[in-house]
Structure formats: structure tokens, C-alpha cells
Amino acid sequence: MTSDNRISYGGKVNESLDKARSFGEYCYNRLKKLGDSVLFVNGVTSQEVTASQLLSQSIRVAECLKHYGVKRGDSISICCENRVEVAYVMFGIFFVGAKCFPLNPTYTEGELLHASSLSQPKIIFASYQTFDNIKRVAKHQFVEKVLVFGDECTDSNSFNDFLRNPNVESKKRFYCSPQSMMENISLILCSSGTTGLPKGVQWSEYSTWFNASFNMLDPIPNECRFSVSPWTHGFGCFTVIRTVVHGIKLVYLPKFDENTFLSCIEKFNVTTLMVVPPLLVMLSKSSAVKHFNTSSLKYAISAAAPLRSEVLNEMRRQIPNLTVRQYYGMSEGGVFTVQTNEFCKSGSVGILRSGVYAKVVNIESGELLGKNSPGELLFKGPGLMKGYVGDINSTKSTVDKDGWLHSGDVGFYDENNEWFIVDRLKELIKYKGFQVPPAELEALLLSHQSVKDVGVIGIPDDLAGELPMAFVVRQGSVTEKDIVDFVADRSSPAKRLYGGVRFVTEIPKNPSGKILRQVLRQMVNQHKSKM
Template identity: 40%
Template sequence: MEMGSKNVLTGPKLLFPIPDVSLGRYLYQCLSSHGDKIAQVDVVTGETRTYADVMSASLSVADFLYSRGIRSGDVVGICSENSLDFILPVIGTLFAGAICAPLNPNYTLRELHHAMDISKPKIMFCSEQPLENIDKILCSVGFLKDIVVFGSPVSDKHIPFRSILWNNSNNFQPFDGDCKDLAAAILCSSGTTGLSKGVMLTHRNILYTFRVMSDSRYGDMRPSDTLLMLLPMFHGYMFFCQLIASMVGVKAVVLNKFEEHVFLRTIEKHKVTLLYLVPLIIVFLAKADVVSRYDLSSVRDILCGAAPLKQEVESLAAERLGLYQIRQGYGLTEATMALTISPNNKKEMGSSGILVPQTEGKVVNMNTGQILGPGEAGEVCFRGPGIMKGYCGNPQATAACFDSDGFLLTGDVGYYDEDGFFYIVDRVKELIKYKGYQVPPAELEAVLLTHSTIKDAAVIAVPDHEAGELPLAFVVKQPGARVTKDEIIKYVADQVSPPKRLRGGVIFIDSIPKTPSGKILRRDLKKLIKSNM
């Protein structure tokens, strides 16, 4: 770790240069070299696929996309829960030189329509779960042309995914123009002022992250590893993990959801070596009695992200599993994956690690912009090869999240110590972290204000020992309104995906405390909660 001018830290050099080819071309080279090595295992069905299988199927997808007119710069959507099939259109899209847009299958119609309006996919690959909503969107937009369905199509207008596979398209050559600074993926941000934005990540962004995650000092992903794919593949964290695992040649064991015994049995049976998890599952590993019934000795490394992990939990889990440490990482969708990661050779409990290679970091006073020194808390800001190209179709939002020196303004409060270890201590952006999901209060407030009986509303986070945080709404009723708390909770639940529901409850209040400019004083609402506890 180097200290530059005026307290700007710089990570070390990369061990190997960033590949100077397209992401699709590099994936093609990697998959070709892995041959008949096992690439994927489905925990539920037991189905396995080799890297040769993945290559052949991905080429078939690329050939299909090309036949439907997909070219460089076009967008292809993937909206599905975890499955062996998920990665095939991802790689196929990159082979074709197009842009991949993963979407949450749990989105409501409103949320999905918004996300698709940003990326404008011409073709959508989806599971049966979001199919009804995608059909409705197809009827109201001009950009979506085809829907390809994993599983059983429900009408003739759908294309069965199986019908486009194994069509002997091994002569298809991946796109390899000068595209290192072109978008390869558009992912949905968490959103702090309402609905999500589309984060554009380039070929170079993702290839850089591959170098970081396969670096023995940081991600340390190895060809001999078995990685459990448990977290949602549509989310940036696991979306990039599956791509990087394919480049490295890791065996990926795919699980669709967390169930205690299935999770533990999978680790034991498949001798999983790598776990990429969120704090909720680390808490389970640290405290649940059932964990001791299973042999988890194959696990050599756990990386925890998405939310800060308390030092006590980290220590308990590491001791129980016989690990040197539970490594933490800090990152944003806007930074491709990670900005800091706990190194393998030194631990600082409670820290989110040190800067990844070739990345610069600084901490600034949020009022004055002054760059702060070690131990001084402020907004953490970063610049480096993993930082996004920008927000899709939103130049104003893009400009607003960078300072004059090109550093990404994260909106998170933290500090670093004398050894360059970063600690994230608070959030400026006020996102609610529910089981690793990021819930924007402003979006829930906007939904609440569409209810005819609600005059004003504010949403804050309340702590929960299992989920981390829960959304709680303060509501000002219209004069004479008789709406109940349960009715409001149901009203919101009908319009948002499960993590965004008002699980913290509803409190009726006479007025919402605000600044003269109309901004909600959430700290006053939190004090009100504490005074009534």
C-alpha cells in the first residue's frame, strides 16, 4: 500500500496485465483451455456440465442472437433465478459482442418495466417466474422483440431455450473489435433516490476484476476450487463471480436458495472450498447448532460482502470453521465488484480490507471536501480500472457521482488506519440493508404517497438481529382517513419485491420532521424510535 500526495492511498500493481482483448474473446480462450473439466453441478437435480458443454451451448446462443440481428451495442436481458442455464446467454451475449443486462426475477411489474426501460433489451431470456410480467411489457414497448424461456413456454410467441442449443455452431467466432471501453454489461444499481439506475460496466472493467479475484493476494480463486453459487446470479456480486469462475476454470455448484440443511449438506457432499456470502449466512455459520453436524473442513476461504460484518461474528465463524479469518470486501455495483478486500496474509477483524491493485482511495470531509488522514472518518472515494463507464442514459447522475479529480463518490462513511485497512462505519446514502439486499427508502416513500389516504411518509431502517435491518414507515394520514397499519403494509407489499416490504412496521405520526429545504430528517425519526423503546 502506497501513500500518495495529500493522503491518497494507492493499491499495489497487478501481478498480470489486464487482457487486451474483448471479454467474449477472452472467455472463448479460457473455456477452450478447460476442455472436459466439470464446470457446473446442479445441487437439486444432480446434472453436471463440462466446460466443453458450456462452450458449445454458449456458441449456440451467440449464433441464435446473431441470426436475430443482435450486434455490438445491442442489449440482451436475462431475468431468472439461479440455474445451470443462467450463464449460457450471458456468455453467448458476450461472444456476440452485445451487452448483457441481468434483471431480478422478483421485480414487480413496475420495477421490471423501469429497469427494462433503462437498458432496452431486444431479446429477453427468462425463467417462468417473471414471464407474465415480461409478456405485459412486450405489449407496451417497441424495443423488445423476442422472449426466450428457460423451461416450458406458455404460448407460441415464446421461444423454448432448448430449441436454440446444440446446433453445431462451433464455427462461430466471438466478436473482438476495439471494445475494451465499450459496455459489456448493464446492471441495476440499488437506487437511493427512487428506482434503480443502469450501471454500465466495460469489457476492461470486468477483465480487470478477473485479475483481482484470481490474484493470490486478494480473491485467490484457483482452478482446483469448488465454488458454491448461492447468492443471486442477477446481482453484481455473484454475476461477476460466475464469469470469473468460468475464466479461472472453477467447478461451480449451483443452488437456488438458502435452506439450512441443504446448504450445509451441499458443502459437505461436494467438498466446497470457496464461499462468497453475506453477513446473514455468516451469522448462521457462527451461531447455529446444526452447523456442527456437518463436515465443512473442505472450506478454505470465505469472502463476505454486501454489508459490513461485525467483528464478533467474524471471529466466531472463523474459529468454528477453523479458518484464519473470514475475509471481507467492500464494493459497489458502480465499481464492478470490489474496491477493498481483506488480504490473505494479514487480518484486521472488522475491516473491509485494503485497496485492490491499481485502485486509489481517499477519505474526504463531506462538508468541506478536505482530504482526511488515517483514523479520520468521512466519505470514502475511489478511482481505478474497475470504476464504471457511467449510468445508462443518465449523464446528469453520472456527473454527480464523480468529483473533479475523477474519484467515485460512494456516499458511504468510513476511514482507514495507519496500515491502509479500510473500515466502513455508516452510510450517507441511507440504504436499508435487508439480508444483503439494498432497499432505497425513497422508493418506498414514493409508493406510500400514491395511497389516497396518506398525506406524507418517511422510511427508515430499524435494526434486526437476523436480517440486519428492516424498513419501517412513518405515515401522516389525510384528515379523517381511517386506513390501518396492516392495510398500508399490504398496499406496499403488492407493489414491491419481497426485500422491500415494510417488515419493520408502520407508525402513524402527526408530521414528518424536515429541513427548510424539505429533506427528511431521518436522524430525528431514529431518535423517536429510541425514545419509545
């Protein structure tokens, strides 16, 4: 705690930059030191990439980028599925001091046009699968070149030809560009877009290092991590960066397949899963788990969205040797809290990480609140963004004049300084003056044996303000009445499903697993317009 015991502090930062003059130089030095250590393993092909190989390829990317005139301040985009070339390009961008701007490969043409207009990338690296949409984005004047990964591309847009350019000389000694680490932007991440179009979140070199450098777990002998999260999303992107910063082997998949995922755990003796909640929800209800040897597993790191206690209980039943650790953060501020041990309470997202300040304020008045008093969570620290690209007004409304980032999340901390997330401020359902957290109803519904997945929203009502409504993916023959009665028997009057239940085949979510409630609302409006 600080001098005001209602403001919490996570303590001094112990990690060191080792006198590196830029984040690129820091990564360069790490790769040199790691040498022949295996860093990346393709779970499908078993192809391994060592630190030395990654360094060599990233240097070549950096040399070729410089040849094409890329310099500090330029933006370079990557839009493709998980593949090791993403790491080559990402660290090559860091080496030259440019801005790495990952783009979601599942974006539609319109979404790509919006996202690319934020940062205006000079070069876009794509895959054969994303090339058609990227070609349309490339019509903008700011895009000078599109390069395509893989052997499918045989024309002048080939990434392989880009690396083999005979006009680019490989120097005996490569030097990373020195930068002002506090000011130079190294990374631009698209915000989650749960309440509207994504914004471009700018990270300085120092904040990138700060959020990659802390230890997520105590050392594990022969640790092997496994991730299927998109590397173009914040959680997946930092999983790649942490692989280099901490020198821990990472198994990855180009795309998710349940049997391949489970077989990789067995084949590579995976110790740590880097996952988002939907994958754990799937595993908790999967009948396939028992057919694979998962005894090597020790931890699952869950981030990017809240994980319900019902899912945790199911995971303990499915894989008893697995301990799930939750981390809480956001694109605009990095990681705020960590679960440091197994003694954290169920539902807690842990304690503040080092270097982070936090406080809770009254939603209406802004008054500073104390322990066990829910309100909006505010954070301050070296991991905060530099602001949204080209959007000063949104930046000012998110980070106030005193440097506090307004998270938009409702939560509280307890007498042990553990932090709890109640729900998104903008997602609270207002029923007759009561505030109903959708996440609470979703957690309750997931405990029903016939509910596979669920999303809850509030629908407008003239008398009540909003009525809670559930979208349910069912397994079995459960009816709407069964669901409504199940909730009514277990919740207070304000938290019942007065808006009804609609059965759907899937719940729309972004790549990090957050429910896209605006899509659910659109589904309601479309249904009304047809009536």
C-alpha cells in the first residue's frame, strides 16, 4: 500500500534491461545468449527453431527491411495464422526500431481496411490464406509492398525471395538501431473491439519489455509451453515475445484442432498451457481428454477474459495435476494482476504485479473506495500504453490527467489484497435500478449440465430499463423453461431471465475469448425487424 492505504502498489520492479539501448538490442542479446536452445516447435510438423536460427533469420529480415527504406517510426503489419515466420518478422521489426502492427487474420475486408487505416503500414506480411483480403487493403497509397509467406507464392511477392534478394548485403556484424525506449513505439495492438471498432493501442519499447519481462511462474525443470492463441492478438503476441525474453520452449499450432492439441501435450511433454478461457471451457467438457496422457501438465496460464469458477472445478476433475493461474490485464495497460500461488481464493485474479499501482473508485462520484467495495478499477504504471493511434479524445477519456488508466471494469480487492473482477462497466445490465453482472449469470448457467456455452445481455424494456436475456449453446434436450426455472431457483429476483432464452449454435467471441455482446444485440434487433 501507499501513504493512502486505499491505493495499492505491487512493489518494486526487479527485472533488468541489462544496459540494452533498445528493446531490439535487448532481444538480440537474449538470442545470442540462448544460442542452440530450441525456442519454437511446430506441433504438426515437429519442426524446431533454435535461438541462433531465429536470430539469423530476424537479422536478415531487418537487413531487407532497411533495404526497402524502413526506418524508425514506420509501421509494418503481419496478417497470418501462427507460423514461425511471424517471429522472424516481429523481431526483425524490433531490430530496426520500426512499429510492429499485427492484424487479425480472421478480419473481414472492412475490418482490415479500418485497422490498417489506423497505423498505415508501409509493408504487410501475409499468408496465402489472407492474401486476397490484404490485396484490397494494399490499394491504399500508404502500403508500398505486400509479402506472402510460404511456398504457395511464386511471384515477386514471395517472402522467400524477399530474404534472398541479392542486392541486400549481409554484414559481418549487425547493429540494432538505438532508440529512446520510453518514447519509441515498438508495438501497436488492436483493442478487443467488444464495444465498437478496434482502436490502435501504442506500446513503447519500455512498456513492451516491462510486460514481457516478469516471471509468470516459478522455474519448472524442462519447461515446455504450448499455445494456440493467435500470435496477432495481444496474448499470443506476448507469448512469442516472452519465449525469447525467458528462453522457454514453445510448441504452437497454426490452427486449433482438439485431437491435435491433446496429442501434442502427450508427444512433447507439455508442462504449461498458454490459453484463453474458451479453450479451457472446451477441455472441461471434452470426452476426448481421457484418451490422452496429460500427466506432464503442471500449469495453465489463462488470460484475456475472466474464467468462471465452475470451469475451474471441471478442469480439476478432468486433469487433477493441472493448476490454473489467471492473469488480469488489458490491451491498454498490459498485465495488472497475477495469481502467484495456489492459495489465491477461487474467483480471484491474484495480487498486483510489481511496478503497478491500483485503486477502486465509485462509479458515479469517482470517490476513492476501500476494501471489499466494488467500483471501477484504475491502474497506473510503466506498462501503460502511449495512447491510441490518431485518437487524442479516446486517449484522454481512458487515461486521465494524473496518469490513471480507467479500465472500464468493475471489481474490488479484499483484506489480503487479492483482486476480483465483477464485470465490464459498460456491460452491466440495469434492471429496475439494480446492476446485474452478465458474467454472474453466465457462470450460473454454465453449471447446468446441458449448457455448453452461454452469453447474457440486457435487452431494452420501457418499464424495467433492461431485461436479462441468455443466448445458450445446449447439449441435450433442455428447454427454455428449464433454463429460466434453473436461474430463478438460484438467483435473486433482479437476476432472472425476464428477457427469455434463445438457443444458438455458437456464442460470438473475439480471438481472446471475450463475448461480442454487440453481436448478440444485433441478433435481437434483426429478429425484431423480421417480426
